[in-house]
Amino acid sequence: MQSIGIIRSPFTELANMPIQPKGAAGAEGTIIVDPQFERGLDDLDGFSHIYLLYLFHKADRTELTVVPFMDDSPRGVFSTRSPLRPGHIGLSIVELLGRQGNELKVRGIDILDQTPLLDIKPYIAEFDEVKESRSGWLCASEEEVRKKRSDRRFT
Amino acid sequence: MQSIGIIRSPFTELANMPIQPKGAAGAEGTIIVDPQFERGLDDLDGFSHIYLLYLFHKADRTELTVVPFMDDSPRGVFSTRSPLRPGHIGLSIVELLGRQGNELKVRGIDILDQTPLLDIKPYIAEFDEVKESRSGWLCASEEEVRKKRSDRRFT
Numbered sequence: 001m002q003s004i005g006i007i008r009s010p011f012t013e014l015a016n017m018p019i020q021p022k023g024a025a026g027a028e029g030t031i032i033v034d035p036q037f038e039r040g041l042d043d044l045d046g047f048s049h050i051y052l053l054y055l056f057h058k059a060d061r062t063e064l065t066v067v068p069f070m071d072d073s074p075r076g077v078f079s080t081r082s083p084l085r086p087g088h089i090g091l092s093i094v095e096l097l098g099r100q101g102n103e104l105k106v107r108g109i110d111i112l113d114q115t116p117l118l119d120i121k122p123y124i125a126e127f128d129e130v131k132e133s134r135s136g137w138l139c140a141s142e143e144e145v146r147k148k149r150s151d152r153r154f155t
Numbered sequence: 156m157q158s159i160g161i162i163r164s165p166f167t168e169l170a171n172m173p174i175q176p177k178g179a180a181g182a183e184g185t186i187i188v189d190p191q192f193e194r195g196l197d198d199l200d201g202f203s204h205i206y207l208l209y210l211f212h213k214a215d216r217t218e219l220t221v222v223p224f225m226d227d228s229p230r231g232v233f234s235t236r237s238p239l240r241p242g243h244i245g246l247s248i249v250e251l252l253g254r255q256g257n258e259l260k261v262r263g264i265d266i267l268d269q270t271p272l273l274d275i276k277p278y279i280a281e282f283d284e285v286k287e288s289r290s291g292w293l294c295a296s297e298e299e300v301r302k303k304r305s306d307r308r309f310t
Contacts, residue, residue, distance in 0.1 A: 001156045004241050020282040033233075037241055040219040042231030046291020053208070053244055064195040076197030078188075078275040081282070086159045086192055089208055089274045091246075093283060119244045120233040124290045126300050127175045127236070130248060135279050136201020145281050 003116035005033035005102075007054060012113045014058060017150040019069045020081070021092050021108040025146070028097070029109035031117060038102040041120075045099045049123035050106070054090045055116045056083035059154065069148055070138055079136060083154050090115075093123055158271035160188035160257075162209060167268045169213060172305040174224045175236070176247050176263040180301070183252070184264035186272060193257040196275075200254045204278035205261070209245045210271045211238035214309065224303055225293055234291060238309050245270075248278055 009029035011017045018024035031052065033041060044050065061084060067073065068080040077085045090111065097105040104120075164184035166172045173179035186207065188196060199205065216239060222228065223235040232240045245266065252260040259275075 002242050022282060037219065037233075040232040040241070041234070042220065043234035043292050044231055046289070047234065048287070048289040049285050051246065053242075053246070064192065065197065076199055077195040078192075079196070079198035079202065079277050081276060081279075085274060086195070087157050087208075087274050089244075091206065091208070091276060093285060119240060119242050121236060121246060122234050122291065122293075123285055123288055124236075124293055125285070125288050126290065126293065127177060128248060128285075130204050130278055130280070130284075132203070133278055133280050134201070134203040135281065136277065137198050138277075138279055138281065 001055060001118065003118065004037050005031060005117040007031055007052065007111050007115040007117050009109045009111050009113045014112060015150060015152050018110040019148050019150055020145055021094055021110045023146050023148060024108050024110040027109050028105065028107050031104040031106060033102045035102050041099055044122065045096065047096055047122040049093055050096050051121040051123060052092045052094060052117065053119040054111060055118060056088040056090050057116055058112065059083035059088045062086050067153065069150060075137055089118065156210060156273065158273065159192050160186060160272040162186055162266050162270040162272050164264045164266050164268045169267060170305060170307050173265040174303050174305055175300055176249055176265045178301050178303060179263050179265040182264050183260065183262050186259040186261060188257045190257050196254055196257065199277060200251065202251055202277040204248055205251050206276040206278060207247050207249060207272065208274040209266060210273060211243040211245050212271055213267060214238035214243045217241050222308065224305060230292055244273065
């Protein structure tokens with residue numbers, strides 16, 4: 001798994017973090033892409049939102065059943081966004097504020113400081129918008145998602 | 156990069172494929188997860204849509220500037236969904252039709268047959284919905300995205 005850069009954020013420990021970008025609306029961070037890949041960032045600043053793919057580098061084990069932050073019941077790990085998944089790949093959609101050289105400023109970051117970056121993709125509504133969806137076990141309101149913070153269960 | 160299974164689809168060659176799930180609305184496929192991870196699929200069938208993360212295993216090189224299928228101009232690869240990106244990780248949102256044991260039936264698949272699967276995540280509107288977004292260079296309509304097919308430029 002090739003890291004292409006590093007993610008800087010205000011969150012230096014796993015506890016008390018926002019559990020999703022929507023819980024981190026005000027949190028700003030910096031994506032530092034390795035200079036060898038800088039040219040690949042051209043044209044990205046025309047997009048308002050980007051996907052970040054990254055490695056949950058503090059996840060030191062895999063569990064197939066987890067109790068997610070937004071639930072009290074054990075769930076199959078692939079039906080959650082838990083870091084303890086096989087492969088330990090994380091996905092967040094953040095707002096892109098701007099680019100300078102090999103650095104991107106983003107808002108709404110729910111990612112631990114110093115997280116290895118795996119990929120950046122543009123969010124493209126024509127491709128990615130899901131008009132009607134159904135969310136299995138998760139019955140939380142957006143308000144609850146915004147308020148919820150992590151604890152130590154995945155550390 | 157650990158593969159956790161394999162993606163089966165009707166698309167056995169890279170040319171003439173849908174370029175995004177929205178262009179593959181009718182195409183059905185099967186996600187076969189390694190039996191050792193089967194239990195991790197529990198509770199997933201309550202979700203209508205899932206993210207598939209996978210390896211563009213036919214991408215044998217990296218290019219920092221590409222001409223995307225929906226454009227005529229060279230663009231930084233991270234502002235596109237091209238397979239030639241560093242790391243070669245692909246992302247698609249597909250509709251989940253059902254699960255049987257270690258297999259998932261999905262619809263709207265734009266992925267090459269025999270593609271190695273890296274991760275499955277539930278699409279959760281409370282986390283993932285982007286209400287207003289702006290898409291840089293891409294000015295295509297949804298109609299154009301639906302009609303467009305791949306050619307040999309990334310092979």
